[in-house]
Amino acid sequence: MARFGRSGIPRRTAEELRHMRAAGRVVAEMHAVLRDAARPGVTTLQLDRMARDVIERRNATSNFFGYHGFPAVICTSVNDEVVHGIPSDRVLLEGDVLSVDCGAIVHGWHGDAAFTMGVGSISVEAQRLIDTAEAALAAAIEEMRPQRTLGDLGHAIQTVVSKAGYGSPRDFCGHGIGTAMHEDPDVENRGRPGKGLALQQGVVLAIEPMLIAGGGDGVRQLRDGWTVVTADGSLAAHAEHTVLVGEHGPEILTVP
Ligand code: MG
Numbered sequence: 013m014a015r016f017g018r019s020g021i022p023r024r025t026a027e028e029l030r031h032m033r034a035a036g037r038v039v040a041e042m043h044a045v046l047r048d049a050a051r052p053g054v055t056t057l058q059l060d061r062m063a064r065d066v067i068e069r070r071n072a073t074s075n076f077f078g079y080h081g082f083p084a085v086i087c088t089s090v091n092d093e094v095v096h097g098i099p100s101d102r103v104l105l106e107g108d109v110l111s112v113d114c115g116a117i118v119h120g121w122h123g124d125a126a127f128t129m130g131v132g133s134i135s136v137e138a139q140r141l142i143d144t145a146e147a148a149l150a151a152a153i154e155e156m157r158p159q160r161t162l163g164d165l166g167h168a169i170q171t172v173v174s175k176a177g178y179g180s181p182r183d184f185c186g187h188g189i190g191t192a193m194h195e196d197p198d199v200e201n202r203g204r205p206g207k208g209l210a211l212q213q214g215v216v217l218a219i220e221p222m223l224i225a226g227g228g229d230g231v232r233q234l235r236d237g238w239t240v241v242t243a244d245g246s247l248a249a250h251a252e253h254t255v256l257v258g259e260h261g262p263e264i265l266t267v268p
């Protein structure tokens with residue numbers, strides 16, 4: 013079982029981390045397959061099928077499928093959709109901004125990661141949004157060290173996002189992850205340096221900045237009960253990794 017550190021965030025054992033790395037590798041393979049396949053003319057449901065194939069091939073299971081009734085193994089969020097888009101017969105078009113979020117379970121341990129990419133060639137402004145989401149994630153990952161705090165993570169994200177002139181929703185955030193996809197604590201995309209729970213070696217968090225190109229924090233949910241879109245109709249981007257506070261610095265677990 014997890015050992016709870018002084019901070020209250022579970023610290024994972026070496027054996028638990030072996031399983032989490034294995035789950036992370038499956039997620040990374042799903043990302044690689046989908047990045048390669050997402051082009052004009054492909055439907056988001058076709059991408060979901062490809063992701064299912066990876067999960068089956070690796071003898072993993074999906075933590076997305078059936079989650080509160082979610083009907084797919086990936087979330088596909090296009091253009092003004094921020095997160096939780098449902099794969100469908102929607103055809104991807106040249107210039108679309110596509111976010112894919114997915115996860116996998118191996119031996120009961122979870123991985124969770126997301127990326128945003130352009131479909132075909134996209135506008136300079138859309139690419140800047142995607143690059144900023146990745147930069148915000150990288151800045152937070154750099155804070156995944158002992159004695160840094162959740163406030164440090166949130167502040168790192170907020171600094172990159174606001175400097176670029178973008179906003180992010182308040183109601184969605186990163187999270188602890190282990191034997192469930194979503195565990196305590198919340199990992200907010202904003203924060204004050206030095207505030208909040210402190211990190212210790214062995215802590216694993218899913219960090220996931222979500223960006224709104226138009227600025228502000230306004231989002232609303234569509235009537236499908238899942239898809240979250242920007243209130244102003246502007247583009248959105250989402251980047252996520254599952255990350256360990258490692259012995260020798262931050263270690264991204266959702267990599268090949
Ligand atoms: Mg995710």
Ligand code: MG
Pocket residue numbers: 124125186187218220252
């Ligand atoms: Mg997540």
